Amino acid sequence: MSIKGRAFIAGAYEHPLRLIEIQSVAAIHAECAKGALKDAGLTLKDVDGYFCASDAPGGALSMVDYLGLNVRHIDSTETGGSSYIVHISHAAQAIAAGKCNVALITMGGRPRAEGKSGVKPKKVTPNIPEVPFEQPYAPTAVNEYAMVAKLHMHKYGTTSEQLAWVKVAASYHAQYNPNARLKDVVTVGDVLTSPMISDPLHLLDCCVVSDGGGAIVVVNPEIAKKLDRPLIQISGAGESPQGPMGGKMDMTYTAAVHSGKAAFKEAGLTPDDIKYASIYDSFTITVIMQLEDLGFCEKGEGGKFVAEGNLISGKGKLPVNTDGGGLSNNHPTSRGGITKLIEAVRQLRGEAHPEVQVEDCDVALVNGIGGGLGSRHCSATLIMERV
Amino acid sequence: MMATLYQERKMAIPEMHPEHQDYWDAAAEGRLLIKYCKSCEQYHYYPRNICIFCMSDETVWKEATGTGIIYTFSIMRRAKPAPYAIAYVELDEGPKMMTNIVDCDLDSLEIGQKVKLVFKQTGDADNLGPYVPCFTPV
């Protein structure tokens, strides 16, 4: 069974704030749920499936009760920041199997208001098998991705200037997003002279820390056709976790190799068909490796591809993260999957900012890398079409 | 180029489980034990009771030679009180393991460089933890 054509995205909403001092995390989820349902032209009463990840306080049970939902299907798959991309695929599968008709996915959090950052050692919970053999060495989000960047540079000759181009493109797009956390256009030089956090990653190679959230509504084809919204069809999806594999890992590639292949096969499309891509940008290196592993350029050529300006809308071959991405716009509660989905929906509907809207944008790809690329991560790929 | 000399830092005390007691006891004596599967004849790291490659329960501890090469690394420049080098070292036996590179000028490190075992004690004077395997250039 394929999910192609079996489910549609009817509603999407991104919380406008990047610092949320008053609202609770649950209230952020509720505001986003309301926003996405309103966008779709649906109400709370229509929802019969609910999806969330570990940012949802109290998990699905607390949230279903808090939101006042009456659902017959729940899923709280957790794969880090790529969770919500996985949720879309799982929602489409559930809808195709008749388990629900209107699926609501919510996410949100407030790390800025609560004073968290990616530089501090990860919080440790008991009984995780690898932790005793890793925690003493102080792995963090940034130094794990830095090790991956270092290896990519060593093997393929990727340079800091090339990494910087990912941020340059993101900042170019963010200048048109009034809600973006960082709206200033930056140069390659600005990135290279920003403080070194964990070499080779500078401060401006890292995504922003932002409060915020978002929600998506996925519906069955009959409901989608009754709603007064553009028809955004889910055409293909793939998910693939990858870890150190007992010490046999090859950290020069991501699991997007597998999730991408599965999604393209299900959609019956190739990288050449993609008009716009939301590519997870926790760090600049993350984007370069996904572009290679999804087949948008040859392996090892990602640095060159981005340095040719290819990510910039209206100028390059593959407009990427036209909202400013996690590097400049929003990386709510260090989980960028939902904002990647939302900008892809805007592009397919023709609702992106006119300065960054891709012409005739009828096919879009979303890819997320959740968890740590330098340890355990999950790549999720989603391909959508406006039909 | 200015040197970034390694400085001792307080390492987090790992959670210890009885099934790894031999590992921690050996570490206190300056030896690294890694798991070897008698069924598929492969080493793995971190240690499991049941082999990650073939699901056999015939896994045994073997002492690693203690040498290897730096697979990749990064120096955490913004760390307090001092920068430190996180790395994956590829052991001569095959598996790659997360570790820290210590007792050297961190700015001199390179991918592919030969390194050898050195053990550091976790915790601090008020609360001493077990020793953990680190590496330093040969």
Ligand SMILES: [Zn+2]
């Ligand atoms: Zn085995």
